[in-house]
Amino acid sequence: MVEKFDAIVIGAGPSGNAAAYTLAKQGLSVLQLERGEYPGAKNVQGGIMYAAELEKIIPDFREDCPTERHIIEQRIWLLGDDNYIGTNYRSEAFNSEKPNRYTIIRANIDKWFSEKIREAGGLQICETTVTELIRDASGKVIGVRTDREGGEIHADVVIMADGVNALLARRTGFQQELAPQNVALAVKEILFIDPELIQQRFGLKDEEGVVIEIMGKVTKGMVGTAFLYTNKESLTIGIGCLISDFKEGAIPPYKMLEDLKNHPVIKPLIEGAEMKEYAAHMIPEGGYKAVPQLYGDGWMVVGDAAHFNNAAHREGSNLAMASGRMAAETVIELKQAGKPFNAANLAAYKKKLDDSFIMKDLKKYRNLPGIMHENKQFFGAYPDTLTAAAHSWFTVDSVDKKTKEKEIMKSFVKKRSIMGLVGDAIKLVRAVR
Amino acid sequence: MSIVVKIEEKLYQNRYIVDESRPHIQIRNDAVCKSCESQACTVCCPAACYSKNETGSVTLATDGCLECGTCRVVCQDKENIQWDYPRGGYGISYKFG
Known part of the structure; x- marks a missing residue:
């Protein structure tokens, strides 16, 4: 007999x-399938975790959640060839009792979260790859087939949280293939180092952390960003660019990462650290316009698989957690009302998303991915001119300030022309308004 | 800057559970690779699983695969890569992620 759950x-x-977790907590029978050796074995994140969405799901998560450092300082750096220009924001107010942002080591969080699911009564099976969705004659999804023997399992509803590749949805025809300009490839390393060195180099105490978001010459003119985060006893460093750009360029991603690690501004910060893991992952970057069909008869899609990522704000896991919760709440509401899990009723999930920050934020930045893709000067010409301007401005010599101003202005016009500069400003304002 | 990168040294740090002789990714047709001008997989793959070979085609070794899916995306116009996840429990097993 085929086993049946309320939800898979x-x-x-x-x-x-x-x-x-949300389903199990409400007493529904839920089966969670994971293809990795353990929860987290296939997952990669920078990573910064934003507290608000986790708090909605597990209000007292701070009691035992294995976070790394709470973030008291955010730096945004534009790297030139051997320099950077940037902005930092640091505040004692971030040392609150309930911090808003933490650096994390992803596998630790996933293991912890899975424990919570099991405690709530959810059944989790690892080392099991779902190979296919099972559909009835009408096309309704009624279960899944796995690579385990006799691996057919049924459920009232299937929630696909299988990540950015979203193979199941694509193979079933629910989603189109990922376009190379809508997805980035990021590579990262975790570097272990004496915590005292972290605290000295970044001016931190105890559990305080700094995160640096990086743009500029390190992405070699490609649309991309890099980062350096402080964990308790390690640093994570990574870099990512659109796959359409990697495809045209001739630089392998690991070479780009190595160049970042050897950049004169970055190198002293990571000196003496020991690399313990190298990871790669795709990030959905297409934004609002790339969001696929999110529900249908007997199914919903959440997280990266639904292309929920706010590239402009480097937010992904909070959109993932929020969408997972909303999908689960939709199931719970339908179950309580005794309604079937057809597309018409599951549309309530889309309504929840539309009313939330997820779709509102994605919609706000809907034109940004296209503009970045078509205007490479933001990643090539601007870092050079800005750092050169800063260099001139901060070099004290016998040149008068008015002449310096003129020279700086001239260098901008030379790179982009007046109309180019005005056009870029308009484009950026339109994209983020 | 010319820094030599040894990808093997990076991958050496990772934990893999290799599914012997059952590669989860396969090149469908060697001739398509041969006629592919860009052979972008040989540059884009973050684990350098793809390499140009002496016949002008591409050799694939999936042992170091990080299961990111990039090759699947770059080759979609040629549709020459058969891409599956490894069997449950096999492949890359991130300790930190």
């Missing part, structure tokens, strides 16, 4: 965990 959740990342 595919994947044990932030979205799948949020969904499985």
